[in-house]
Amino acid sequence: MDRKKMPDTIVTQSPIPYVDIGTQFAQERDDLMPIIEEILASGMYVGGPWNDKLEAALAERCGTKHAVALNSGTDALILSLAALGIGAGDEVITPPNSFVASTAVIAHVGATPVFADVLPDQNIDPAEIEKKITSKTKAIMPVHLTGRVADMGPIRDIAERHGLAVIEDAAQSIGSLYDGKPSGALGDAGCFSAHPLKNLNACGDAGFLTTDRDDIAEYARLYRNHGLVDRNTVARFGSVSRMDQIQAAILHYRLGKMDDLIERRRNNAALYRALLNPALAFSPPCRDIEFNSFHTFVIQVDHRDALQAHLSSLGIGTAIHYPVPIHLQPAAAYLGHKAGDFPVTELQSERIITLPIHQNLTEDEIRRVADAVNAFLAAAA
Numbered sequence: 001m002d003r004k005k006m007p008d009t010i011v012t013q014s015p016i017p018y019v020d021i022g023t024q025f026a027q028e029r030d031d032l033m034p035i036i037e038e039i040l041a042s043g044m045y046v047g048g049p050w051n052d053k054l055e056a057a058l059a060e061r062c063g064t065k066h067a068v069a070l071n072s073g074t075d076a077l078i079l080s081l082a083a084l085g086i087g088a089g090d091e092v093i094t095p096p097n098s099f100v101a102s103t104a105v106i107a108h109v110g111a112t113p114v115f116a117d118v119l120p121d122q123n124i125d126p127a128e129i130e131k132k133i134t135s136k137t138k139a140i141m142p143v144h145l146t147g148r149v150a151d152m153g154p155i156r157d158i159a160e161r162h163g164l165a166v167i168e169d170a171a172q173s174i175g176s177l178y179d180g181k182p183s184g185a186l187g188d189a190g191c192f193s194a195h196p197l198k199n200l201n202a203c204g205d206a207g208f209l210t211t212d213r214d215d216i217a218e219y220a221r222l223y224r225n226h227g228l229v230d231r232n233t234v235a236r237f238g239s240v241s242r243m244d245q246i247q248a249a250i251l252h253y254r255l256g257k258m259d260d261l262i263e264r265r266r267n268n269a270a271l272y273r274a275l276l277n278p279a280l281a282f283s284p285p286c287r288d289i290e291f292n293s294f295h296t297f298v299i300q301v302d303h304r305d306a307l308q309a310h311l312s313s314l315g316i317g318t319a320i321h322y323p324v325p326i327h328l329q330p331a332a333a334y335l336g337h338k339a340g341d342f343p344v345t346e347l348q349s350e351r352i353i354t355l356p357i358h359q360n361l362t363e364d365e366i367r368r369v370a371d372a373v374n375a376f377l378a379a380a381a
Contacts, residue, residue: 016369018317020360021196025203028253035249047225050248055208057255061175062184064210066217069243070224073171073193073207077105077141079241080167080189080209083219086111086138093132094141094169095124096327096337097345102143102169103326111138113335115327117342121284122146122298122352125344126154133158139165144173144183146321147199147295148286152178152186159187167191171207174200175262177291184210194251199265199295200258202247264359265294268366272297272355275370280377296321297357299373303380304353310376316369319354 051069058067070076088110094102096115106113116128122145142150159166166187173183184190194206209220227238282300286292308318325345327337
């Protein structure tokens with residue numbers, strides 16, 4: 001091999017993966033496999049007692065009257081919008097720095113996404129929401145990005161003054177609190193993903209909806225199963241958005257372990273914050289009214305792309321959530337936005353990098369990551 005083409009850094013320590021789902025299953029295998037085998041032997045794979053158990057446990061956990069198990073967080077958002085009668089000619093205000101689903105669901109029901117810029121903590125700016133309200137606005141959809149609940153006090157005040165619905169995109173925030181109240185209980189509906197990468201994670205696609213409103217829960221329960229009231233009676237044309245029994249059982253089991261998982265992630269975040277140089281790596285602080293479950297740990301830095309490449313050369317996995325804001329995606333071109341329309345979002349998109357924070361990290365591994373980040377950024381500065 002040509003020495004000139006050899007990498008500058010040779011990894012001599014074990015890699016630090018960004019996620020570690022395999023270890024999670026290895027720790028749970030002896031408990032989960034008998035449950036899964038029992039379901040497989042029963043032949044009842046879609047709908048049944050595990051769905052009912054999960055929904056009851058989720059409603060209790062989120063402090064809501066209802067929880068509806070679904071096949072994805074995306075469908076939870078779509079069904080919430082549809083249940084509220086939002087469609088063609090309506091506008092929904094949401095941030096442009098989320099995963100694409102937050103905007104796509106608005107388009108799917110025929111409504112128009114209206115973007116509002118964000119705060120330094122990456123969550124939607126209530127002051128920007130107020131500026132975007134028109135006679136067509138029907139709802140606000142804040143996104144609790146990274147596990148931090150958006151500033152729901154001002155958002156709910158704005159919604160009440162203008163007669164708007166509030167749909168929480170709580171995909172990343174199970175277990176998080178705002179002023180002592182759980183994520184998912186702060187609006188008309190809370191929409192959660194249980195994708196394998198989430199803190200409460202299934203072994204496939206899954207999601208759920210939480211609400212205190214009987215009409216939203218009834219709509220979602222009916223629609224998720226073709227609109228069937230019974231085997232031979234269709235009340236409204238629906239679709240398939242059911243959660244299967246195996247995913248429901250896995251989530252029910254993992255829900256019981258979620259507090260420990262969140263505590264480990266919060267401890268990891270606290271250690272990162274103690275070790276990282278705040279002059280070089282900005283991590284938005286948590287306010288006293290926030291309890292952040294840390295789905296992700298995102299810092300904002302200069303030289304982001306070079307830092308990510310350097311960490312990769314050391315065997316340290318990272319991610320970027322998200323490098324291209326939604327308003328600049330090809331799919332959103334019809335909305336007519338251009339670079340510069342949402343300056344805070346756009347600046348953050350060039351500086352954000354997500355460090356490993358999963359619950360199986362050791363203190364030594366976190367120190368290795370923080371040391372690598374500090375050393376690289378100090379040299380780059």
